Amino acid sequence: MDTADRLIESTRELLWERGYVGTSPKAIQQRAGAGQGSMYHHFEGKPALARAAIERTAEEMSAKAEAQFSGAGSAKERLVAYLRRERDVLRGCPIGGLTQDPDVMADPLLRAPVTGTLAWLRGRIADLVAEGVAAGEFASDLDPARTATTIVAVMQGGYVLARAADDAALFDDAIAGFLPLLGEH
Amino acid sequence: MDTADRLIESTRELLWERGYVGTSPKAIQQRAGAGQGSMYHHFEGKPALARAAIERTAEEMSAKAEAQFSGAGSAKERLVAYLRRERDVLRGCPIGGLTQDPDVMADPLLRAPVTGTLAWLRGRIADLVAEGVAAGEFASDLDPARTATTIVAVMQGGYVLARAADDAALFDDAIAGFLPLLGEH
DNA sequence: GTCTATACTCGGATAGAC
DNA sequence: GTCTATCCGAGTATAGAC
Numbered sequence: 430m431d432t433a434d435r436l437i438e439s440t441r442e443l444l445w446e447r448g449y450v451g452t453s454p455k456a457i458q459q460r461a462g463a464g465q466g467s468m469y470h471h472f473e474g475k476p477a478l479a480r481a482a483i484e485r486t487a488e489e490m491s492a493k494a495e496a497q498f499s500g501a502g503s504a505k506e507r508l509v510a511y512l513r514r515e516r517d518v519l520r521g522c523p524i525g526g527l528t529q530d531p532d533v534m535a536d537p538l539l540r541a542p543v544t545g546t547l548a549w550l551r552g553r554i555a556d557l558v559a560e561g562v563a564a565g566e567f568a569s570d571l572d573p574a575r576t577a578t579t580i581v582a583v584m585q586g587g588y589v590l591a592r593a594a595d596d597a598a599l600f601d602d603a604i605a606g607f608l609p610l611l612g613e614h
Numbered sequence: 615m616d617t618a619d620r621l622i623e624s625t626r627e628l629l630w631e632r633g634y635v636g637t638s639p640k641a642i643q644q645r646a647g648a649g650q651g652s653m654y655h656h657f658e659g660k661p662a663l664a665r666a667a668i669e670r671t672a673e674e675m676s677a678k679a680e681a682q683f684s685g686a687g688s689a690k691e692r693l694v695a696y697l698r699r700e701r702d703v704l705r706g707c708p709i710g711g712l713t714q715d716p717d718v719m720a721d722p723l724l725r726a727p728v729t730g731t732l733a734w735l736r737g738r739i740a741d742l743v744a745e746g747v748a749a750g751e752f753a754s755d756l757d758p759a760r761t762a763t764t765i766v767a768v769m770q771g772g773y774v775l776a777r778a779a780d781d782a783a784l785f786d787d788a789i790a791g792f793l794p795l796l797g798e799h
Numbered sequence: 800g801t802c803t804a805t806a807c808t809c810g811g812a813t814a815g816a817c
Numbered sequence: 818g819t820c821t822a823t824c825c826g827a828g829t830a831t832a833g834a835c
Contacts, residue, residue, distance in 0.1 A: 432800085432801095446716060447716050448633065448635070448714070448715070448716065450633070450635045450636050451635050451716060451717070453827075453828055453829080454828075454829060454830080455827080455828075455829090463801085464801060464802060464803090465801090465802080465803085465829095465830085466800075466801045466802050466803080467800065467801050467802085469830075469831085470800055470801070471800090474829075474830075475828095475829075475830095521713075521714060525771075525774050525778070526714045528706075528774045528777045528778045529633070529706060529711045529714040529715075529774075529777070530633075530714075531631060531632050531633065531636060532636070534777065543778055544778050544779055544780070547774075547775060547778045547779070548778075548779060551775070570794070571794075572791065572794075574787075575787050575790050575791035576791045577791070578775060578784060578787040578788050578791050579768060579787075579788050579789075579791030579792045579795075580791075581771065581775060581788075582767070582768050582769075582770075582771025582772045582774070582775055582788035582792075583764060583767050583768055583771055584767075584771065585767075585770065585771035585774040585775065586710075586766065586767025586768055586769065586770035586771030586772070586774070587767045587771070589710050589713045589714075589732075589767070589770040589771070589774070590732060590736075590763060590766060590767055590770065592713045592714070592719065593710070593713045593728055593729050593732045593733075594729055594732070594733060595729070599763060602759075602760050602763040602764075603760075603763050603764050603766075603767035604764075605757075605760050606757065606760035606761045606762070606763050606764030606765075607764045607767075607795075609755070609756075609757075610764075610792075610795035610796065611795065617818085617819095638809075638810055638811080639810075639811060639812080640809085640810075640811090648819085649819060649820060649821090650812085650819090650820080650821085651818075651819045651820055651821080652818065652819050652820085654812075654813080655818055655819070656818090659811075659812070660810090660811070660812095
């Protein structure tokens with residue numbers, strides 16, 4: 430991993446842990462083991478680094494989700510597998526959490542990957558729901574788009590509750606309280 | 615409203631909009647129309663002000679929820695009324711959003727109202743669900759505690775999705791996708 | 800490419816006058 | 818109670834040497 434990569438990785442972690450204002454160039458450099466000059470040689474400044482970091486995080490998140498969505502099993506099985514996947518719950522969602530960051534939301538370039546990734550996720554899950562309805566796995570009167578929004582909300586809210594209580598089990602509870610309603614026992 | 619009150623109100627708004635690090639004493643003073651000396655006369659510093667602000671917000675949120683929960687109607691009706699209540703969706707949940715603020719979560723005094731309010735909310739909704747189950751309004755095999763966690767998660771996640779898309783309708787969609795699963799048509 | 804030096808603003812607070 | 822002056826460190830960046 431070269432210097433530019435290490436700088437991006439450091440920025441990703443700090444942005445996740447501390448948000449935009451809480452992430453200083455100095456902290457990025459220290460975590461990356463790079464000097465000031467080096468950082469400003471590779472990137473124009475903090476906004477440019479943040480952009481690279483957020484874009485990389487968004488791609489990674491989409492790729493991991495897509496791996497589950499296009500895996501083996503029925504639509505319902507793939508959806509349930511995604512919802513129950515191992516997660517670093519107490520750190521929060523690296524994309525959803527940015528939603529609460531005013532500096533990120535105020536900059537169109539930083540915001541776009543957040544907006545885009547969550548919209549893509551809703552769309553992809555709506556596809557799975559529709560597929561499951563067609564296959565008779567879900568109730569035939571489910572609205573795929575709305576239901577997908579609810580599903581993503583349960584996950585995002587699960588992160589919030591788990592962090593509030595400092596207890597990852599609340600994420601699992603949110604999912605466990607939801608699945609029976611979908612007909613998964 | 616006296617000076618101390620105006621300082622607390624300013625801090626509440628700024629904390630909501632900009633988070634802890636993003637909220638400077640100077641900004642608090644300007645919004646409250648108070649000088650430096652005045653602020654430091656009434657409060658020991660930024661942490662003390664933040665504590666007062668967060669505690670007030672937590673009390674206000676609980677009180678508003680409790681007004682719905684203990685209102686008229688069946689358990690299910692009160693729950694649905696709460697979920698469909700008018701909200702300032704695009705500003706995010708003033709309590710749930712703090713979950714993403716590392717400075718708030720790192721300070722036990724700032725964190726406690728966040729943890730406490732969301733736990734209280736889950737408990738109170740679990741009561742409603744149990745009451746609804748007993749009254750035959752909900753399926754008899756619902757687990758009240760887990761279901762309540764899911765319900766709060768749908769709301770918190772609804773805020774996240776609405777902010778991400780800059781569209782309050784996503785909050786409503788998350789709720790609208792959920793209620794039919796609970797048997798509300 | 801990376802380093803060090805320098806610069807300027809802001810955050811957060813204290814001191815003492817009124 | 819409120820005001821102004823002052824202080825120190827941190828955040829963010831530029832300049833120029835190596």
